[in-house]
Structures are given as structure tokens and as C-alpha cells.
Amino acid sequence: MNVKTRYAVAAAVAAATLLAGCAGQNGEDGGEDGVTVVAGFYPLEWVASRVGGDAVTVSSLTPPGAEAHDLELAPQDVAAVAEADLVVFLEGFQPAVDEAARSEAGDRAWDAGQAADLSLTAPAHDEEAHEDGAHGDEAHAGDEAHSVDEADEAADPHFWLDPTRLAAVGDALAGRLAEIDPDGAAAYRDNAAALRTDLEELDAEMQAGLTGCAVDTLVTSHDAFGYLADRYGFEVVGISGLSPSQEPDPAQLAEISELVNDRGVTTVYTETLIDPAVAETVAAEAGVRTAVLDPLEGLTDDSAGEDYLEVMRSNLAVLQQGQSCP
Numbered sequence: 001m002n003v004k005t006r007y008a009v010a011a012a013v014a015a016a017t018l019l020a021g022c023a024g025q026n027g028e029d030g031g032e033d034g035v036t037v038v039a040g041f042y043p044l045e046w047v048a049s050r051v052g053g054d055a056v057t058v059s060s061l062t063p064p065g066a067e068a069h070d071l072e073l074a075p076q077d078v079a080a081v082a083e084a085d086l087v088v089f090l091e092g093f094q095p096a097v098d099e100a101a102r103s104e105a106g107d108r109a110w111d112a113g114q115a116a117d118l119s120l121t122a123p124a125h126d127e128e129a130h131e132d133g134a135h136g137d138e139a140h141a142g143d144e145a146h147s148v149d150e151a152d153e154a155a156d157p158h159f160w161l162d163p164t165r166l167a168a169v170g171d172a173l174a175g176r177l178a179e180i181d182p183d184g185a186a187a188y189r190d191n192a193a194a195l196r197t198d199l200e201e202l203d204a205e206m207q208a209g210l211t212g213c214a215v216d217t218l219v220t221s222h223d224a225f226g227y228l229a230d231r232y233g234f235e236v237v238g239i240s241g242l243s244p245s246q247e248p249d250p251a252q253l254a255e256i257s258e259l260v261n262d263r264g265v266t267t268v269y270t271e272t273l274i275d276p277a278v279a280e281t282v283a284a285e286a287g288v289r290t291a292v293l294d295p296l297e298g299l300t301d302d303s304a305g306e307d308y309l310e311v312m313r314s315n316l317a318v319l320q321q322g323q324s325c326p
């Protein structure tokens with residue numbers, strides 16, 4: 001080996017050492033600890049685990065059983081966001097996570113919504129208008145004109161309830177993980193392809209199982225099922241708004257009960273993570289039953305399955321009965 005070659009080898013070794021050093025506090029990627037991913041909430045955690053496989057350690061900021069929308073972060077959660085190799089979040093879904101991702105993670109934050117085609121909107125529930133509406137007919141009439149003028153619409157974040165949109169996020173995440181850990185690129189791509197196969201199989205089952213249902217209006221606790229309804233041909237009416245904290249007033253509840261009867265709805269859906277009282281009130285007023293439809297914003301011991309696929313298949317069975325599908 002001449003001097004020149006020896007110098008080149010030494011430089012290559014130094015560069016490799018530097019690269020490994022840059023990979024983060026855990027040492028080299030694919031090493032003992034691998035790549036660390038912090039996810040905002042359950043479906044993103046599940047996709048990151050499936051796509052990352054053994055090379056990636058995934059944790060979720062939303063603890064099991066917590067309401068995902070209004071999540072508040074403890075200092076150790078913010079520290080986890082600051083230290084992760086990648087933060088997988090959904091802009092516009094969890095304001096506290098959006099803020100931590102912006103301030104602590106910078107370009108290590110990855111917005112799943114970019115790959116999910118968030119094309120749906122829903123009427124924004126204007127809380128001030130609700131309060132005014134309850135004050136009397138005159139104020140109520142004025143408000144309605146006002147809200148029609150403004151045509152308030154908010155982007156619907158609940159894309160994961162359409163399995164094909166979740167598959168697209170898996171593919172895109174494989175690409176992002178490959179940027180962090182190029183040696184794992186092929187494995188991430190393969191894992192995403194396997195995930196896509198599972199999700200397309202689920203989608204085909206849902207297409208087949210939800211065709212020709214007698215009732216095509218879904219009345220749900222909060223407005224989480226827009227993408228599912230869009231994919232499988234239902235029209236969705238959320239009792240609360242896009243977030244469960246947007247509670248309806250008595251006039252809106254009466255309106256929904258009337259709609260339940262007009263459209264031949266036989267089942268009003270409650271959720272695992274929010275108080276069923278409001279949905280039960282609507283069901284009782286309209287004289288119909290309730291069933292649990294899971295928006296998969298979190299997974300608990302009470303969930304009807306161990307993972308996304310199992311809970312979605314449970315949702316399919318619930319919908320087939322609740323919507324009177326053949």
C-alpha cells in the first residue's frame with residue numbers, strides 16, 4: 001500500500017466514523033438501539049412499527065386510553081420529541097404535538113398528512129355560534145345567516161380510517177426512514193409493501209362487506225369517519241364536531257334525532273375513548289340502539305382487537321349490522 005492509498009483509506013474510515021457519529025446519541029443506525037421514532041398517536045405508531053420493523057424503536061406520545069385530540073405533553077414527552085431521530089405527527093390533529101414538533105424537532109419532524117391526501121373538510125363547529133344559538137330564536141336565525149356567509153370549513157384529519165390512505169403514508173414513511181438509515185432502505189420498502197398488502201386486503205373486505213347496505217347515513221359520536229364514509233359510500237353525521245370537545249347544543253341534538261328517524265337510521269355509534277352519554281341521548285330520543293364504532297385514535301384493553309387491522313375488522317362487523325348490509 002503506498003502512502004497515497006493509505007491516506008485515502010484513513011480518510012474513508014474517518015468519514016465513516018463521522019457519519020456514524022452524526023446518526024444521533026444512540027450511536028450508529030442499525031446498531032444496538034437503531035433508529036428512534038416518536039409518533040403522535042396510535043395509527044401513526046402502528047404504521048411506524050410495521051414499516052420500521054426490528055431496526056426502529058417506536059414510542060407514542062398519546063398514552064393508551066387518553067383522548068388524542070386534546071393531548072397535553074409532559075416535559076418528558078417534549079424531551080422525547082427533541083431527542084428522537086424522527087417525529088411522525090399529523091399537522092392540525094394534536095395542537096400540543098404540532099407545537100413541540102415545530103419547536104423541538106425541526107426537520108426531524110415528519111407530517112404524515114403530506115402523504116395522506118387530506119382532501120376532506122367538515123363544517124367547523126363555531127363554539128360562539130352554539131352559545132348564541134341557545135339564547136333564542138332571533139339570535140339563532142341571525143347566526144345561521146352568519147355561518148352560511150362565512151362557510152366555515154376545517155380540514156378533516158381522520159385519514160387513517162381509509163386503509164388506502166394509511167398505505168400511502170406507509171410507503172412515504174419508508175422513504176423518510178431510508179434517508180435516516182440508508183442501509184435499511186430495502187427493508188423499509190419491503191415492510192411498507194407488506195403493510196400495503198394487508199391494508200388492501202382489509203379494504204377489499206370492507207368494499208365487499210359494505211356494498212348494498214339498507215341505511216347509508218352513519219351517525220357517529222364525533223366527526224371522525226368522513227374518510228371511511230367517503231371510501232365506502234356512506235354519508236356521515238357527527239354528533240360532535242371534528243374534535244370530541246365540540247359539544248352540540250340541545251337544538252342540534254333534536255335536529256340529529258329527527259334526522260335519525262327521517263333516514264331510517266337504526267344504530268347510533270358511540271366510541272371507546274369518549275363518554276357515550278350524548279350519543280345515548282340521541283339514540284334514546286330517536287328510539288334506536290347504540291353500538292361501538294372505534295375511530296382508532298388510541299388502543300386500550302377495551303378495544304375490540306389487538307391492532308389496527310383487528311379493530312377495523314371489528315368495525316366492519318359492527319357497520320354491517322348497524323347499517324343493515326346484506
Ligand SMILES: [Zn+2]
Binds near residue numbers: 069242243
Ligand atoms: Zn377525532
